[in-house]
Amino acid sequence: MSHTRHLHAAKHLALAAVAALAVVAQPASAQPRGVVPPRPVSRVDATYPREANKQHGEVVLGVTVDAEGHVQAVEVMDSAGKLLDDAAVRAAWQWTFEPAQRNGTPIAAKVRIPFHFAPPEDPPHDSVPSPPPPRLAPSNTAEEAPSPGARAIGTEAAAPSAPATAPAPAAGTAASEQDPHTVTIIGHTRPPTRGASDFNIRVGQLANVPRKNAAEMLKLAPGILLTNDGGEGHAEQVFLRGFDAREGQDVEFTVGGVPINDVGHPHGNGYADTHFILPEVVESLRVLEGPFDPRQGNFAVAGSADYELGLRERGFTAKYTQGSFNTQRMLLLWGPQGETTHTFGAGELFKTDGFGQNRDARRGSIMGQYEGHIGERGLYRITGQAFAIDYHSAGVLRQDDVDAGRKQFFDTYDFNQGGNSSRYSIAADLETRTGNAFFRQQAFVIARTQRIRENFTGFLLDTQTPLQNPHSQRGDLIDMNMTSTTLGLKGFGRSRQKVLGENQEAEFGYFARADRVSGTQHRIENATQVPYHVDSDLDSTMTDLGLYGDLNLRANKWITLRGGARADLFTYNVLNNCAVDSIAHPTRDNPPGDASCLSQQDFGRYREPVQRTTTASTAVMPRGSLLLGPFTGFTFSGSIGKGVRSIDPNYITQDARTPFADILSYEGGVQFAREINKVEIVARSIFFQTKVDRDLIFSETAGRNVLGGGTTRTGWVGALRATGSFFDESFNVTFVKSTFDDTHLLVPYVPDVVVRSDTALFAPMPFRIANKEVRGTLGIGITNVGRRPLPYGQRSDAIFTVDASASLKWTAYEVALTSTNLFDSKYRLGEYNFASDFHSQASPTLVPMRHFSAGAPRSIFVTFGVTFGGEG
Structure with a gap:
């Protein structure tokens, strides 16, 4: 086909007029200075819908562009009907921009884009190609934004005239002829980046990669491995950059800034259960690997992870999932029209029989958030959440x-393992701006309950002692219970001044959290399911009060120094309700028998079984990052910082001055970010080392981590994110060596190598249904984990799994097919070496043996969804 025929065919299918952006300047007297609006780098023309029946119309979109130049949200502000609205929205999501800037610093911004639609007609034979659309004109009269991550709302855009071959009138007038529009600033701030290990992850199309829950979104960050020995209601065990963080002890988890980690949890201080977060309402995720930001607080040892909530799809969506092992899930999503993407409601009901034995579960979760504006200079959010789950688990074999x-691969020894959990919370945020100062305040209340029953050793620990009444081995089932209430406040003020020709920022903030926790751990008799021993019974009140200061200093546009210090005061008031469980010299006439909480000291002297302990200590944590660049897309960075992990209340002693572990971490890295041939590429290479003075190591007899010695972790991270018009790829690899400082032996259970790939493909299908477009997506997730070191010089097996999903969406309807562990790999998710006796052998050996928890076999699920009243 000739070049001319190509042009004619394209014009038959293309839009008669395309959208472009142009800024309308406000009168200088009405606006501050310093903001340059976003400028489009690549744009995709909207395709005129065949079924529009030669309809003319104009659709005005509000497009939110983040600080990296990616489209973060699209809202229909002026509608021309669903067909044209959908076509405009689909096109806008594929645009990329140079982000808005405030005095040279990229910020998020919101702009208006009008799309003029005119039906295509046969072009004359002497037609010529249309001129390219104009670029967005920069402006030096826009109002100054408060911070990175703020939105500049306003500035009308004008579309160009229609192509010469189209009979439609001009799509818009010149920018100078339009009425001026006020620029207002409203935004939810994000802290400045801390270098190459600061991952601000847009989920985007990668949401199509199969994920069981919100925790699995962490895999989008490098070096993260998730395992779970405890079942559907048990928090994931997290491995990050050489740390066995267990269920959160070394990672600070937050959702919209609200803490998730449980202080004083009997299963492990810092236990973080993210199952209440619905993955469909996770808009973005910030994972900072390392303690390099003064805002990071307790448990930010390996790093921190903050979930930002939002729902892109407007209207009402209902989805139903049915699949393997009688798994069923009902999901309802509501995004009211005319509100921002951060206003939504969401609910889920879920049940499954689980694979193999004893893996059934039932859960429900409700989440809601409202974002509103206070005039033109303020923003508030109210977030509420309710969650409950009941489940069983198989444990180890x-x-x-x-x-x-x-035993079969998916069997269990103890059918009494499992638990239940609930979480209720409400949080309120307020952001305001006054001149060059920006303020944010947040308050939150959390109510939690948790019960966990696990059996790692079978019938090993309850041996007969001379002081006890005669008994047989009663079983080692651990029954942990926790009830807690958390109150918290946090906030900051940020100010900006121009010094030495560059904008310099200073931020000062506070954090206040109080927890009242009742935690118990009992041993349960196998035959009767009644407790026979108290391992611990603590009523604790803990407070964390923190202050921080952070400076963002620029010597010039290529050299930036960011950092400051944080200081936290930790206080403990712990009532041990079972302080005495042994007697060095019991009396002959009054032996203690099987009582757990004894009421006598040496030779029968009476005492109360309770004892109260109080202590307090302050941790000072300096942190800093130096950034050089960008130079043709490259930014070099170096970071150093101290972190802190508060100590489990079990280990508190009266007036001990250091109820926390100290962590020192440093790294050097380089990041490359650029668009090449319309493909956005972000690549990173990072070398790091972290030292911990008192680490935590898993104990199968205690059923949780216990204090150990010092450790050092040294490694390298490589990561790549490539996003094009029809694909999104995230690939990362981590190599790390974790050793004890005294013996230089490898820290057990920590993977040396973790490789992860997430791929999403999306495009219109080559066929139509009822003359309407069908869009298809394909998502693939690949995990490869090297052989992990185990105690006694052993190594685990490697893990390799592939998950995949495919979906089709037609008008308001969607169907998706998902398969986890696509190739049905028979892998061991967790592996351990320790001694046990599960009465499976007549003469069991007490030599440490290999134990494992089974990974899930291949599972297949189908999801049906429908959306009412959506805008695309």
């Missing part, structure tokens, strides 16, 4: 029992 056929 001995490898020799599976090899001998005494």
